[in-house]
Amino acid sequence: MEEYIVSARKYRPTSFDTVVGQQALTTTLKNAVNSGKLAHAYLFCGPRGVGKTTCARIFAKAINCLSPTTDGEACGQCESCQAFNEQRSFNIFELDAASNNSVEHIKTLMEQTRIPPQVGKYKVFIIDEVHMLSTAAFNAFLKTLEEPPAHVIFILATTEKHKILPTILSRCQIYDFERMTVRNTIDHLKSVAKNEGISYEEEALAVIAEKADGGMRDALSIFDQAASFCQGNITYQKVIEDLNVLDAENYFQIVDLALENKAMDIMILLNNVINKGFDGGLLIQGLAKHIRNVLMARDPQTLPLLEVSDQQRERYQQQASKCQIPFLYQALRLINQCDINYRQSSNKRLLVELTLIEIAQITQPDDAVGSGRKPRRLKSLFKHLTQTTAQPKKSAPQVAAAEPVAPTQKSQEPASNSSRISNVSNNSSQPNSSIKAGRPQLKSTVSLSWNNLRQKSKAKKMTIIPGTLDASDPNVALKDEERSFTQQDLELQWMLMCNRMPPEYSGIATRMKNMNPSITEFPQVEILVDNQVAMEQMEQIKGSITATLRTYLLNKSITITLRQAERHEHMRILSRREQFQLMEKENPSIAKLKELLNLELA
Numbered sequence: 001m002e003e004y005i006v007s008a009r010k011y012r013p014t015s016f017d018t019v020v021g022q023q024a025l026t027t028t029l030k031n032a033v034n035s036g037k038l039a040h041a042y043l044f045c046g047p048r049g050v051g052k053t054t055c056a057r058i059f060a061k062a063i064n065c066l067s068p069t070t071d072g073e074a075c076g077q078c079e080s081c082q083a084f085n086e087q088r089s090f091n092i093f094e095l096d097a098a099s100n101n102s103v104e105h106i107k108t109l110m111e112q113t114r115i116p117p118q119v120g121k122y123k124v125f126i127i128d129e130v131h132m133l134s135t136a137a138f139n140a141f142l143k144t145l146e147e148p149p150a151h152v153i154f155i156l157a158t159t160e161k162h163k164i165l166p167t168i169l170s171r172c173q174i175y176d177f178e179r180m181t182v183r184n185t186i187d188h189l190k191s192v193a194k195n196e197g198i199s200y201e202e203e204a205l206a207v208i209a210e211k212a213d214g215g216m217r218d219a220l221s222i223f224d225q226a227a228s229f230c231q232g233n234i235t236y237q238k239v240i241e242d243l244n245v246l247d248a249e250n251y252f253q254i255v256d257l258a259l260e261n262k263a264m265d266i267m268i269l270l271n272n273v274i275n276k277g278f279d280g281g282l283l284i285q286g287l288a289k290h291i292r293n294v295l296m297a298r299d300p301q302t303l304p305l306l307e308v309s310d311q312q313r314e315r316y317q318q319q320a321s322k323c324q325i326p327f328l329y330q331a332l333r334l335i336n337q338c339d340i341n342y343r344q345s346s347n348k349r350l351l352v353e354l355t356l357i358e359i360a361q362i363t364q365p366d367d368a369v370g371s372g373r374k375p376r377r378l379k380s381l382f383k384h385l386t387q388t389t390a391q392p393k394k395s396a397p398q399v400a401a402a403e404p405v406a407p408t409q410k411s412q413e414p415a416s417n418s419s420r421i422s423n424v425s426n427n428s429s430q431p432n433s434s435i436k437a438g439r440p441q442l443k444s445t446v447s448l449s450w451n452n453l454r455q456k457s458k459a460k461k462m463t464i465i466p467g468t469l470d471a472s473d474p475n476v477a478l479k480d481e482e483r484s485f486t487q488q489d490l491e492l493q494w495m496l497m498c499n500r501m502p503p504e505y506s507g508i509a510t511r512m513k514n515m516n517p518s519i520t521e522f523p524q525v526e527i528l529v530d531n532q533v534a535m536e537q538m539e540q541i542k543g544s545i546t547a548t549l550r551t552y553l554l555n556k557s558i559t560i561t562l563r564q565a566e567r568h569e570h571m572r573i574l575s576r577r578e579q580f581q582l583m584e585k586e587n588p589s590i591a592k593l594k595e596l597l598n599l600e601l602a
């Protein structure tokens with residue numbers, strides 16, 4: 001049986017021309033070989049697996065070749081070249097400083113520099129990961145580097161250029177190796193696949209290239225793994241399973257759904273992803289990358305920055321044509337925020353859900369998201385509820401979804417007051433003035449559709465929190481629904497409700513976030529309130545809380561009991577981190593200060 005050789009070794013380039021993705025650099029090296037103008041020391045910098053050692057070997061062979069080609073490549077035929085090919089050349093020494101970094105190792109190596117080569121002109125010393133040398137070893141090496149014999153050439157390689165001391169840098173000719181692009185990697189994998197008689201889907205190779213993150217050696221070893229897993233036919237589906245990669249299709253779907261404001265569908269998608277064993281944080285990171293790609297795909301100038309297969313490129317362009325820039329910016333900002341908070345969050349899933357919901361609401365017409373200093377508030381997940389209770393709506397949504405900015409508006413501000421008014425379908429018949437005549441304390445912060453609903457209720461029995469529903473409003477009359485909901489649904493809707501409450505209510509809203517409603521006997525919800533003052537406030541808004549939960553949880557039978565906590569039940573004492581998070585919520589500049597001073601919570 002034929003010996004199996006891993007692809008990374010089998011397809012290791014043996015000439016400058018076969019090195020992948022470093023053309024500028026190999027051309028310079030070839031010119032050096034051709035002209036015979038050689039430095040005493042070279043420093044090859046760059047990420048792992050991009051061909052530093054390979055290039056060093058090719059270079060060593062070429063400068064020792066007795067009859068190099070006019071192009072600057074080794075002939076491969078002469079005595080020296082054959083010695084190199086058979087790995088018995090005495091003109092090349094390699095030291096991996098990562099594992100042999102003691103002063104003894106270096107001293108033994110430096111002994112060799114004194115003896116001139118028997119065949120060929122130069123002895124080449126390749127020191128890999130040179131930044132790993134110990135101080136003593138380093139000093140021993142520096143002595144030789146300062147006055148090297150004429151027949152000695154050093155090639156130092158490192159993945160961490162910043163760790164190389166100036167004394168070395170100043171004595172070396174420096175070459176920066178580029179990260180392998182996904183495109184280059186795909187092309188190389190294709191040629192390997194062809195040679196090996198392996199069939200493939202280009203998408204699958206793109207996943208491998210992506211996973212290898214710029215390293216060809218990694219790409220080839222993943223390729224080997226995939227080839228054996230897929231038994232000679234590398235398909236996209238098998239590769240993402242094997243490599244535990246989340247299908248890019250998910251990201252395309254999330255963006256499509258977000259543009260249509262289908263938050264609930266995204267929740268279902270998220271649930272499926274999590275059920276498949278993927279982490280919510282991973283999804284968020286992947287989504288960030290995806291949206292960045294969509295952003296790049298919008299402009300022909302940035303299109304080359306997209307590191308994907310040709311097929312996917314088209315897909316990205318398609319999606320990009322549907323997305324407005326403000327949507328993409330805002331989505332990236334939300335994702336970034338989620339990413340920052342993710343590690344600290346005690347309910348990571350909820351954080352991811354909230355973020356995705358917010359993204360799904362960016363293009364929603366009565367949008368307050370991102371418009372200047374106005375508070376960011378979450379809107380109804382069940383859009384149809386508020387809309388079906390009002391007049392039949394116009395066919396606005398499809399257009400509105402793709403066009404977050406009202407056509408009359410030239411600026412990139414996603415939603416100003418004027419665009420909100422023109423876009424809120426329920427409001428089209430209502431003149432602006434009637435809204436202004438409403439409760440003055442509410443008018444600036446209330447999203448108009450809620451306000452509009454409230455206009456119609458004459459009787460004012462209770463305080464109505466903006467962003468919640470008025471129980472006495474006939475328009476909020478529920479369909480006869482009694483859907484079941486879980487504790488998690490309840491907590492999610494509770495949090496969303498708290499988040500919708502405007503600044504005037506921030507005090508009670510913050511308290512409410514700590515209240516943890518629980519289902520005592522379905523559909524009874526009990527809310528534990530920690531003191532008398534809070535109890536009085538809660539009594540006032542109980543009706544509207546009830547109505548809100550009934551509506552959003554689609555269950556008209558929900559009842560709410562407020563119970564003052566016993567002493568032992570008092571709200572759990574907040575940890576320092578939680579206290580900070582609370583403070584941060586009330587005053588965002590604290591977070592800025594923390595960042596500015598680079599503080600950590602002890």
Ligand SMILES: [Zn+2]
Pocket residue numbers: 064065066067068074075076077078079080081
């Ligand atoms: Zn030769």
